[in-house]
Amino acid sequence: MNKSKKCAEKDLAHIWHPASQMKDYEDFPPIVIDHAKGVHLYDVDGKEYTDIISSWWCNILGHCNEEVSQALKDQLDELDHVLFANFSHKTIIELSERLIKVMPKGLNRFSFVDNGSASVECALKMAFQYCAQTGRAQKKRFMCFTDAYHGETLGALSVGALDEYSSVFEPIMIDTIKIEAPDCYRCPYGKTRNDCDCQCFEHAERAFEEHGHETCAMIIEPLIQGSAGMKIYPPLYLKKLRELCDKHDVLLIADEIATGFGRTGKFFAVDHANITPDIMCVSKGLTNGYMAMAVACTTDEIYNAFYGDYEDNIAFMHSHTYAGNPLAASVANATLKIMERDRIIENNQEKAIWLNKRFHNTFDEHPNVGEIRQMGLINAIELVEDKESKKGFDSSLRIGYKIYREALKDGLMLRPLGNVMYFNPPLVITKEELDESLAICKKAIDKVLLD
16 A cells, blocks of 8 residues: 555544545545645655645745745744734734735735634624724625635625535525626626726626615625636726725725735736725735735724724724734745745746746637636636537536546646636746646646547
């Protein structure tokens, strides 16, 4: 029995893996990773895998980056953890100063938590309490997009709209207002994301006219609805939404957990529209995937609404045990330092254009590739049964899952989003590594759909 099989048997004896139907593991057991370097993972038997999805989108500078690892080792000898209520430490102060330099203008107050869903919960509570304490007590509801994903705690699920995650929990979720999200691939107005005036924005306008008076905040995934299948919509929509929120006195929450730290070709997705949200949630790339950390970032205006005497009872009583953890802060500092010093985002501009051309050259003529979507190094292909009608494959066929399994045979971690296959690689990946990955991706797709 090889090492992988032995380790997998021990794993399955006790471990319940996330986002998985565990019965699938009967014939496709977990791949047990031993070590990693750069964009590659190596299992316990030595097989190499290219991590083309950055291990759930968080690894931006490569695995086991020597400089980031050294920062963590150095921090271990100084301070591991400390209560963050009435205590602080130099590492988190440095991180705050680094974050200020990259934030959209006006976001300069940071509430540290320990994961993306927690930052969304923090943002929702912050928005609700802000309205309650500033003469807006009637504003008790939240707006969100259809097909949205903001995490899997109950509040985050409530402002999401993907049934596979949330439908069973509807009886205990808060009631939210769902706005029809842009669908640029299947645009009902006959437009494309590159030549439209966001006619679909009429859905948001109607919702705000009807519910703006009772809404405290609108939460969005700016420009890319990730879990919905990397659905991309134009920056103009964000500009219009910022104006609409201002008109109706509704806070705008930007969930940049997946899109932040260079993923879209700019530091944050909202930068493409040159807007500032009232609250912004960040995580994932912040620590290069080393440690769990997230931040709900906000403005002085919101912060000041919670500032008063003890007797006023207006403090934000929201806490997490690992808030502001020094170890997580140390790798975040190293990550931000490297991104600035090495001009990681700027140096990826040409590579992003090149990669998208390679995607088009590889897949434009494929009979089952309906659309190729791209922002930064993110490229997604939507697989369809029929290109003309844009009819997708029935989910019961599990086309994406079959392609994922096929690609793993050749060492490519290509985890699908339904019928959407995508690349969201570490920002340090080379053209050669991308070319190799594209070839494996194409081979796997052809094997499942054309053989």
